[in-house]
Amino acid sequence: MPANDVFEMSVDQTLDSQNLTNVYHFIQTSSDGTGDARSALNALWTLIWKTLYLATVTGAVNMIQTRVRRLHPVQTQTLITANAGAGGIAAESLPPQSCAILRQYATPLARRGTGHVKISGIDVAASESGRIDAAQETLLNAFGAPMASDQTEVASGYVFRMGVYSSIDEQLRPIQSALALGRIKTVYSRSIGVGT
Numbered sequence: 001m002p003a004n005d006v007f008e009m010s011v012d013q014t015l016d017s018q019n020l021t022n023v024y025h026f027i028q029t030s031s032d033g034t035g036d037a038r039s040a041l042n043a044l045w046t047l048i049w050k051t052l053y054l055a056t057v058t059g060a061v062n063m064i065q066t067r068v069r070r071l072h073p074v075q076t077q078t079l080i081t082a083n084a085g086a087g088g089i090a091a092e093s094l095p096p097q098s099c100a101i102l103r104q105y106a107t108p109l110a111r112r113g114t115g116h117v118k119i120s121g122i123d124v125a126a127s128e129s130g131r132i133d134a135a136q137e138t139l140l141n142a143f144g145a146p147m148a149s150d151q152t153e154v155a156s157g158y159v160f161r162m163g164v165y166s167s168i169d170e171q172l173r174p175i176q177s178a179l180a181l182g183r184i185k186t187v188y189s190r191s192i193g194v195g196t
Helices: 037-054 134-148
Strands: 006-015 018-028 061-072 079-086 098-106 114-119 151-153 158-166 171-186
Touching: 006 037, 006 158, 018 037, 018 114, 018 171, 037 061, 037 079, 037 134, 037 151, 037 158, 098 134, 098 158, 114 158, 114 171, 134 158, 134 171
Parallel strands: none
Antiparallel strands: 006 018, 006 061, 018 158, 061 079, 098 114, 098 171, 151 158, 158 171
């Protein structure tokens, strides 16, 4: 799988018996490393983003598994990997439909150059009047920081960059920054469990 292949990673979780999924997209920026690129991407998620993500949410959030597949140029089967973990904040959680927003800014900044991650499981005490506090914003920005640069999975030698993917033109635009939006968004029930 050569450079410029595009991958999709789905991170499955639960919160208050509600199934949640966050979907991320990556481009391979290196030539092939050793072994399966999907396994390397899963290892990279576990090494870099998993701990940062779990630090942003309450213990009511339980990560279950990751699902990785290549989207472009040719789709592959999905590699499903058990990847358990619980949120690190010991506090009461907002309901699943109340999400903090991490906005992803990609290049070029055009109609398809902005993405977002909706994060359920925010501490009730970290929100007021529909906004998150400074401490929660700092945690979200720490989670977003590695999205804006190439990341190497050392054991395999693969290098990936997170991006904003458009299925319309099948292009992935590399993320230049990912920053907390500062407000809580209510997600309609039809999209909970489908992807955030």
